[in-house]
Each structure stands twice: as structure tokens, then as C-alpha cells.
Amino acid sequence: AQSVTQLGSHVSVSEGALVLLRCNYSSSVPPYLFWYVQYPNQGLQLLLKYTTGATLVKGINGFEAEFKKSETSFHLTKPSAHMSDAAEYFCAVRRGTGGFKTIFGAGTRLFVKA
Amino acid sequence: KAGVTQTPRYLIKTRGQQVTLSCSPISGHRSVSWYQQTPGQGLQFLFEYFSETQRNKGNFPGRFSGRQFSNSRSEMNVSTLELGDSALYLCASSSQASQETQYFGPGTRLLVL
Numbered sequence: 001a002q003s004v005t006q007l008g009s010h011v012s013v014s015e016g017a018l019v020l021l022r023c024n025y026s027s028s029v030p031p032y033l034f035w036y037v038q039y040p041n042q043g044l045q046l047l048l049k050y051t052t053g054a055t056l057v058k059g060i061n062g063f064e065a066e067f068k069k070s071e072t073s074f075h076l077t078k079p080s081a082h083m084s085d086a087a088e089y090f091c092a093v094r095r096g097t098g099g100f101k102t103i104f105g106a107g108t109r110l111f112v113k114a
Numbered sequence: 115k116a117g118v119t120q121t122p123r124y125l126i127k128t129r130g131q132q133v134t135l136s137c138s139p140i141s142g143h144r145s146v147s148w149y150q151q152t153p154g155q156g157l158q159f160l161f162e163y164f165s166e167t168q169r170n171k172g173n174f175p176g177r178f179s180g181r182q183f184s185n186s187r188s189e190m191n192v193s194t195l196e197l198g199d200s201a202l203y204l205c206a207s208s209s210q211a212s213q214e215t216q217y218f219g220p221g222t223r224l225l226v227l
Contacts, residue, residue, distance in 0.1 A: 018225055025138070036218075041220075041221055042221075043118075043204055043218035043219050043220045043221050044204065044206075044218040046215050046216070046217075049215065069119075090157065092157075100115070100145055100147045100162045100169075100170065100216060101159050101162060101170040101172070102147070102149075102159060102216065103159065104149075104156060104157035104158075105156075105157045107156060107157075
């Protein structure tokens with residue numbers, strides 16, 4: 001069975017500081033991995049995804065994530081936080097076959113201090 | 115292209131009633147998935163429809179059902195509402211291949227009193 005663990009339900013950083021949001025997954029088959037962002041009263045927006053190929057994935061708004069199979073991790077980073085990055089972030093995993101059943105982590109709320 | 119639309123955006127019902135939520139996917143997308151989001155349980159997969167057929171189902175009771183029409187629009191129905199069904203219901207659409215991105219709608223916020 002697939003599962004996703006996001007370490008830290010809340011993360012607080014100062015504006016301009018590094019953002020690091022942690023995600024570990026378990027999957028019996030090679031998964032597809034995703035990071036989504038959710039702003040208040042909105043749906044989810046895809047930041048980036050890993051399906052195959054290069055393990056360092058670049059996404060929108062300066063975010064990137066690295067797929068590390070040996071560590072079963074897919075941590076999200078951004079070199080310099082901006083106030084507009086304050087939101088909730090979800091890591092998700094999906095099997096490579098069999099449709100779109102996506103399993104989400106519990107989410108990490110990012111706070112950015114001025 | 116217009117995004118995924120969900121109607122209604124907000125809904126208040128009482129226990130025991132039933133509710134139908136609607137989702138219109140992005141034009142050309144044939145897969146529609148539904149998710150329930152609550153503070154306690156987070157985001158949970160309900161079901162996925164592809165070309166009018168339910169392809170995947172999550173662990174929800176039979177009170178939760180859905181369907182997809184030939185134009186790919188989808189509805190989900192919850193019968194005999196319970197207080198715990200209060201949630202944000204999100205719909206996502208995608209094209210045929212499973213590695214493709216799911217695009218989410220803004221959600222329907224359901225409050226059960």
C-alpha cells in the first residue's frame with residue numbers, strides 16, 4: 001500500500017530564507033510523486049511532479065524537489081522564501097499504472113515571517 | 115482553456131438529507147477524480163471515473179456515489195448526510211495517461227448541520 005509522510009505540520013521561515021519541506025513515501029511499485037500548494041479557500045495547484053527521468057525536478061515559483069529512491073524521499077525546496085509562499089503544501093504519490101488514485105500527505109503549512 | 119468548475123461552491127444541508135455535487139472537467143479531459151478534504155482526515159480519495167466508468171474507488175461507505183456522463187461531466191452524491199460529511203469536496207480532471215497532471219477545481223464546501 002502506498003503512503004506519504006510529511007514531516008512537520010507547520011514550518012516557519014523568514015523572508016529570504018531557505019524553504020525545506022520534507023516528504024517521505026512508501027510504495028510497492030515505482031511511483032509518480034507530486035507537490036501541490038493550496039491557498040485559503042482554493043483548490044490545489046501543482047508545483048511540480050516526478051514521473052521518470054531526471055531526479056531533480058524544477059517547478060513553478062522557484063520550487064524544486066529531488067527524488068531520492070534510496071531514501072524514499074521527495075523533499076521540496078526553495079532557495080529564498082517570499083511572503084507569497086505562505087500556504088499549505090501537500091506531497092502526493094500515485095502508482096504509475098491503474099488510474100488516478102492519488103494518496104496525499106497530511107500537509108505542511110508554511111509561514112513566512114517578514 | 116477554461117479550468118475545472120465545480121458547482122455549487124457552498125452548500126448547507128441537514129443531517130439525513132442527500133446532496134449532489136457537480137464537476138465540469140477541462141475540455142478534452144476524460145478522467146475525473148473526487149477527493150474529500152477535512153481538517154481531521156486531510157485529503158482522501160473518493161473515486162475516479164474515466165469514460166463513464168468508475169476506475170478506482172477509495173475507502174468510503176456506499177452512501178458516497180458518483181457517475182460520469184458522456185461529455186465527461188461528473189456528479190457525486192452523498193445520501194443520508196452525517197455531520198462528519200462536512201468537508202471541502204475537490205474534483206480533479208486529467209487527460210488519458212496516468213502520468214499526466216491532475217487539475218483541481220476550487221471545491222464545494224459542504225456544511226452539514
